[in-house]
Amino acid sequence: MVVFTAGASAQEAVDTPRFRIVPQPSLNFYGVPGLIDMPSGEMLPEGQFTTTISYFGGQGRYTLTFQPTPWMSASFRYNSIRNWNLAGFPTYYDRGFDVRFRLAQEGRYRPQITLGLQDFAGTGIYAGEYLVATKTFETPPLGTSRLPGRLKLSAGLGWGRFGSFGSFGGFGTRPPYDPSNTGGQLSYDQWFRGPMALFGGLEWQMNEKWALKLEYSSDDYVTETQTTSVFQKKSPVNFGVEWQASPRTRLGAYYLYGSEFGLSAQIQLNPKQPPMPMTVPAPQPVAVRPDRATNPEAWSTSWADAKPAPLLRSLLGPILKDDGLILESLDVSADRVELRFRNTRYMSNAIAIGRAARALARVMPPSVETFDLVLVSRGLSLSRVTIRRSDLEALEFDPEAPDAILAVAGIGAAGPPSETAVFGRELYPDFSWSVAPYFAPAYFDPQQPIRIDVGVDFGATYQPAPGWVISGKLRQRLAGNLKDGRVSPSALPPVRTDQALYAQYGTTLNNLYVARYWQPGEDLYARVTAGYFEYAYGGLSTELLWKPVNSLLALGVELNYALKRDYNQRLGFQDYKVFTGHASAYMDFNNGLHGQIDVGRYLAGDVGATFALDRVFANGWSVGAFFTLTNVSAAEFGEGSFDKGIRFSMPLGWFLGKPSRKSMGTVIRPIQRDGGARLSVPGRLYGEVRKAHHKALTDQWAGFWE
Amino acid sequence: MRVLASLALAVLLAACSSGTEEAPLQVQVFSNTRDLIRQRISPAETGLPPVTRAQLDALDGPALEVTLETRGAAAYLYVNAERDEGAAGQVTVWRTGDNSTLALRNGVLVATRGLGGDILSSEIRVSGGQPGPSGGGAHVMLIRGGDEEARRLVLVCDLEDLGAETVEIVERRYPTRHLRQSCSGSGGEVVNDYWVEERAGVVRQSRQWAGPHLGYLRLRQLAP
Structure with missing residues (x-):
């Protein structure tokens, strides 16, 4: 007698195959990959969209970062500083943009190198530029962890805010921060100007959940601690611990500048990885026509003389409707059919086209070999996908089914409907509320x-x-x-x-309009x-x-x-x-x-x-x-x-x-x-x-x- | 303010629409939330109603039982479509009552639909009317990814015959041969087991891996 789980017991110890996931770096107080207050040379995975909230010493920072390409990221930040007391602001709010570019990718011996421009266009309160390098090492797994740990070492050279503590040398002079500036213009006259300083630190990701961070900051917080008294700075060394609460959420607690406790929350998501996979009810399998050689009468074309379009329309309409598609018009001849339809359900028009093709395969007499599928929206015929019914039948279970059908599908201009087309019944006038x-x-x-x-x-x-x-x-x-x-x-x-x-006003007419769409x-x-x-x-x-x-x-x-x-x-x-x-x-x-x-x-x-x-x-x-x-x-x-x-x-x-x-x-x-x-x-x-x-x-x- | 808040809540719950235009976003969000709450209050039964051999014998068509190990969910399936592709074997599409399908080629899983993270298509080795996989070699799966794309998973497999075994399914014993397909690739390993009943020409029972999202499926052909 076979116990069903025979295969399972041998299985548990080994991982099943999976798609490679690019590791996501942790974020710093400015919401970019980094340590605590300092950046690192890492880049986020392509497409990553992150939100970071951080707070220390009366300063809150809220940052959105997006990585559109593997080599570039951009951030938008809103921040608040309590007790600013400059230019008439008790609590000062500001907005700023950052960009980061990867100059070199991490290799076996070479670190990853990134160039960053922080707050490069605003009033420049956080303005700073940097070049930073990070190298990753594997460390032995800790405790019960199955995965090895990771140690990341970073070192960088900073200007502006990042060049204000322990500074040396530099090129040219940097205009001082001007609180009365209206902001907004690219402050390229100050990029990489003025004194520079070195910063660096390490992050040790001990296991899947816990990480320690330690850094030496080159930001002296001159305005915050000397011009005003937002907080007191006693040390350039910051340290903290971070906890990966879930794959998307990471929380951190820190001690900064020898005097302040800080907190951060990092939320990372990627448009390519939905929280739950899209589940679409399974389509009906493609109906295959009877064999022409053994069943020639089924392939007769005499039906086409009897003006069959209204009948076929009434058979097709409900099938399409089950899939959220609306039949706009149908034009049938002995060997070809043109279906114009609206997609009211799927973000992907490809799903709608596939389902419309299956519906035609269920309803059309066998002699109809060519399917023209025209997507319609607001009365506009947007495109025509032409598919041979034989291909639809032959390729449904092909090992490369998606590419195979694309290779033989035609995609082109829709053109206007022909004079013989019949239109969907009771579609117009249409009322929705x-x-x-x-x-x-x-x-x-x-x-x-x-x-x-x-x-x-x-x-x-x-x-x-x-x-x-x-x-x-x-x-x-x-x-x-x-x-x-x-x-x-x-x-x-x-x-x-x-x-x-x-x-x-509480009760308003938000909009009211008449629109006409057409194809000239x-x-x-x-x-x-x-x-x-x-x-x-x-x-x-x-x-x-x-x-x-x-x-x-x-x-x-x-x-x-x-x-x-x-x-x-x-x-x-x-x-x-x-x-x-x-x-x-x-x-x-x-x-x-x-x-x-x-x-x-x-x-x-x-x-x-x-x-x-x-x-x-x-x-x-x-x-x-x-x-x-x-x-x-x-x-x-x-x-x-x-x-x-x-x-x-x-x-x-x-x-x-x-x-x-x-x-x-x-x-x-x-x-x-x-x-x-x-x-x-x-x-x-x-x-x-x-x-x-x-x-x-x-x-x-x-x-x-x- | 509290009156307004409760009024707002009442309106949210009453969000609704009608007509051929797609429902507004908020209406979709709230109807989805309502469904989730209903499921939480009275979770759908994951166990299957038990069947007897007498009930199975009375069925008109074939019946398959599937269990998703990772979700602990199970379902009975009926034949939705069959297609003879000659030397490439016979494809059977099995359908559940809640609109998911499994496509099996000579009893080997080649596609899933309606489960999320589905197998779009697969390259496997079968031959003619012989049930189960016919040899080792490449096993390629196209898996639906999160950005509307097909992601390719390439495995390399060995097939071994573990000999004769008797399988019991709902009060009936079947003589089978146990085939084991061991595959590796993409940083992992997979073991697929097939209990092939050659006399009836079917894979009577199997445990097959359906990709990174779905994990292992257990299949038993209950009837005929």
Whole structure:
């Protein structure tokens, strides 16, 4: 008799195969790979997105760091310093950006070397530059740990803040910190200037859970300890212990500068590693046609003379609907079928295409050999995937099933539906409504770093015909403090700085508009929207986009006439009106990076350009940064000197582990001013069009058979 | 303020939508949270209802039992589709009541769906109508990764015959040969066991590794 676990007992001692996971370095008080207050030469794994909260001696730092490529990372930091007492700030809040570049990768003998620019553009309170090297050694495992420990030694050379203790030599002179500076401009005149100093330390990761850190800091905290008295510095040596609470969370406790206790929490996540794997209900297997040689009558084409499209449509519709797909139109001939459909469920259009192909294989008579699958959104036919039914049947269980079907699939322009197509029944007019809570945050007001309003949105969308959308949203605030926000003076027309005046009203019409989408020609997409676009503006918006299905480049033009809405956000307008619009170029660099340049006129009438770079993942995650330069001078612009910010978007399905097309995200600006401000129009073209085109489809193609 | 907070809570719970447009994000989040809470309050039964041989004999079609060792979950499966691919063997797709499928080629696992971290496709060695693996060599799996990608796992296997063994499944004893496939690669080792009933031409029972996310599956063909 066989005991079922016979194989298991021999198994326990050995690991099963796994995918290699790049070890993630621990983070320092500035939220970048490092020791305690000093950086190290390590880089995060590609795509890593981290949040760090640290606190010591009255100083709190909150840092987001993103690693878009293996050799570069960027950070955004918000910090608070108590008892600053300079330039009229009892508690001083500041924002800053860092960038880090890997100069050399760790080798057998060579350490990893990184160049860092800290707080390189703000008011420069944390400004410092460094070159730092780190070498990793394995140590014997400790206690019951199965894995060896790791010892990391770091040594670096710092300038600015990192060159202030034990300093020597240096190049040129560094301008002193100026608290009255409006900030925002690249402070390249001070990079690597002034005295330098050496710093270093070690991190010993004893086992999976515990690590010790010890460092010698070259930051003398001159302003904090000498100009003001934020804390007292008695020693350059810091030490602490860190505990890996979970694979994503690490907590640390430290003793710094001979006088202060410190704490840190590090949260690291990677868009490529969801908290739970996406689970999609299994599709029905591909239905295989009877053999033509033994069953020739099943392959007869006489059915095609009987106008079978309405019947096939009624068979196909419910099957598609089970998979969250909506049949828009169907055109059938004896050997070919064209299905136009909408995907309302999957972030991956490849999954939708695979499922639509399986549905056709179940319903279509055997003589139909070619499947044309056209993705439709808002009445626009975005792309056509052509698949031979024989390939679908032959490759479902192929050892290389995803690549095999991609190699024989055609992806091209959709074109308009033919005259013989039958359209989905009872699709139009279409009415949808929703009641949902909303959360509207605002950041970085010196009096109150985070403000938020919460309430309920009542939304409704009516689509009278393909390509027509009438949509509106009523908003009822239930609680919040956005209304207590400040209205800061501005040298420009107050196009965005008066948001607090809009926040005074609890019941508002958030938007209400009519939009028309159509395709004026091959590779061209057009939109006209009229109505109330957003809380502050309404008017008329027009857009034209050129984007061939197989092109990585897209070009667009958007022209708007915007009227500023009344503060009560009902139907009235104020007398501020502006022509605003941009010519845009969108580029997919084929390595996960997407660039965008918009040149045009902004809401305050200023003229300039916006530059944006985003790291976009196949699963829908994106993280990026942007800045805008216009003909508004830094003095006119005010604090921050020019408009800039970071943005991220994470797909809901990534969190839930189930299919969803929704994403949540936000744009964070260090400060919102009136220069370089843009209109927010619902339903812009590029994002939706790109997702159905060649590059996005092939990036997600593994989903075809899912 | 407290009144407002409880009002807000009531609204959150009432978040809802209707129509062909996808539900708003908050509605999806709250319905998902509600499902999780329900599962927590009354967890789904992981054990299977016991069956008797009389019940199995009364079935129209074949039945398979699967146990996911890592999750301690089990299910009965029915045949969803069968496909004869000649020299490349016969593919059988088995389906659970909650829409997961396993695809077996001559009883060897080649694909899973609906479980999360699925095997998208596999390269294995089988021959014709012979149940179980037909030899050693490369065993390649494409595993669904977190960024919509297919990740390749390459194993190298040896196959050994451990001789005749009798297997009992729900009151019935089957004469089988025990085949053991030992594979290594990607920093680990895997042992797949097959109890092959040659007379019936099936893999009567097996324990197969389904990739890093799913771990080992135990399969028993209950009927016929």
